[in-house]
Amino acid sequence: MGIKFVVKIPPTPSLSVFSDDCYIATQAEATWAAARNTPTSPFVVQTPESFYNAITARTFSSNFYAARAFLYFDLSALPGGASVVSASVFIRGSLANSQVSLLQGTQTGTDASGLVAGDWNGFTGTPFSTINWVTGITKNEFTLNAAGMSYIESVAGGTAKFCVREYDSDYSNVAPLNNDDNKNGLYFHTATPGTDNDPYITIEYTL
Numbered sequence: 001m002g003i004k005f006v007v008k009i010p011p012t013p014s015l016s017v018f019s020d021d022c023y024i025a026t027q028a029e030a031t032w033a034a035a036r037n038t039p040t041s042p043f044v045v046q047t048p049e050s051f052y053n054a055i056t057a058r059t060f061s062s063n064f065y066a067a068r069a070f071l072y073f074d075l076s077a078l079p080g081g082a083s084v085v086s087a088s089v090f091i092r093g094s095l096a097n098s099q100v101s102l103l104q105g106t107q108t109g110t111d112a113s114g115l116v117a118g119d120w121n122g123f124t125g126t127p128f129s130t131i132n133w134v135t136g137i138t139k140n141e142f143t144l145n146a147a148g149m150s151y152i153e154s155v156a157g158g159t160a161k162f163c164v165r166e167y168d169s170d171y172s173n174v175a176p177l178n179n180d181d182n183k184n185g186l187y188f189h190t191a192t193p194g195t196d197n198d199p200y201i202t203i204e205y206t207l
Helices: 032-037 146-154 167-171
Strands: 014-025 043-045 050-060 063-074 083-091 093-095 099-105 123-132 140-143 159-166 181-187 200-206
Touching: 014 050, 032 050, 032 063, 050 093, 050 167, 063 099, 083 146, 099 146, 099 167, 123 140, 123 146, 123 159, 123 167, 159 167, 159 181, 167 181
Parallel strands: 050 159
Antiparallel strands: 014 043, 014 063, 014 200, 050 063, 050 181, 063 159, 083 140, 083 200, 093 181, 099 123, 099 159
């Protein structure tokens, strides 16, 4: 009679972390180039709950406006040397009008309290993911590409930072048409702290 061996394969370790977050918006600018690249007096909104145009590129009354959201994730529980198998950032939308991109953030600080107006261009590289923004119960899921997973590995044990930008006009540098609203909103962690209305990241990894 043969002997049967049962090999138990342990599940892939995973981590889920809520974000700390806020956004930067511009004042009215006379040109699209100024609103996108060198706004005169951008301002930080540090304790938003949900905001309908926190990821925006728009015109109104011949003036140009833009807004970008910034996320911080505490990855102190992710072991150094971990190999990321998959990673996704989930954000619940509160308004949806265009595509949105997730990029590596280079903003200051390790949480939202450290964000300053000078972080307007606090991002680098090409998007880790670009999606059609949706609103409602269904969350927007950014599935990180290989570069995004490599970035997560590089900040294991530290802080992952992201910049969320409107894609059709802001990232693509196509001036929005007059009174055309490429406005996208989201729920921030201050709306309902510690619930899945907050932006969060899930990471599967191996050691």
